[in-house]
Each structure stands twice: as structure tokens, then as C-alpha cells.
Amino acid sequence: MIRGEAHTVVQAIHRQISHYGYHVGQIVYVAKAHKSAEWQTLSIAKGGSDKFNAEMKSSN
Known part of the structure; x- marks a missing residue:
């Protein structure tokens, strides 16, 4: 039971992993706000797909 709702073990694990992802997103959001102009993207920068694909x- 999680918050009064029955879950299988797989459902409970899935719920917990999703919850971790939510918190990672919060941490990235705060880090980005803290670093401001110094922030470097964690993925391909906006408008950078063509350059990335060419390099690949x-x-x-």
C-alpha cells in the first residue's frame, strides 16, 4: 500500500524511480538558476542539432 492505494512490487518500483526523476529535475532547475549565464546545457544546445549531427x- 502506498498512500492507501494497492500496488504490485513492479508498480511501486516504477513509482519510486519516477519520483527520483522528478527530484533530479528539481536539482537541475536550481543548479541552472544558481549558475545563470555560466550554465552549460546538459544536452544539445538550442539551434545546435545541425552541428551535432555533422560532428556525429x-x-x-
Whole structure:
């Protein structure tokens, strides 16, 4: 039982893993606000897909 609702073990594990992801998002949000202009994206920067794809093709 989680908050009065029955869950299988797999459902409970899925719920907990999703919950962790939520908190990671909160931590990234706070870190981004703290670093402000110094923040470096954790993925491909906006408008950077073409450059990224070209680099991926040239590395193969």
C-alpha cells in the first residue's frame, strides 16, 4: 500500500524511480538558476542539432 492505494512490487518500483526523476529535475532547475549565464546545457544546445549531427557523421 502506498498512500492507501494497492500496488504490485513492479508498480511501486516504477513509482519510486519516477519520483527520483522528478527530484533530479528539481536539482537541475536550481543548479541552472544558481549558475545563470555560466550554465552549460546538459544536452544539445538550442539551434545546435545541425552541428551535432555533422560532428556525429564525421566521427564515424
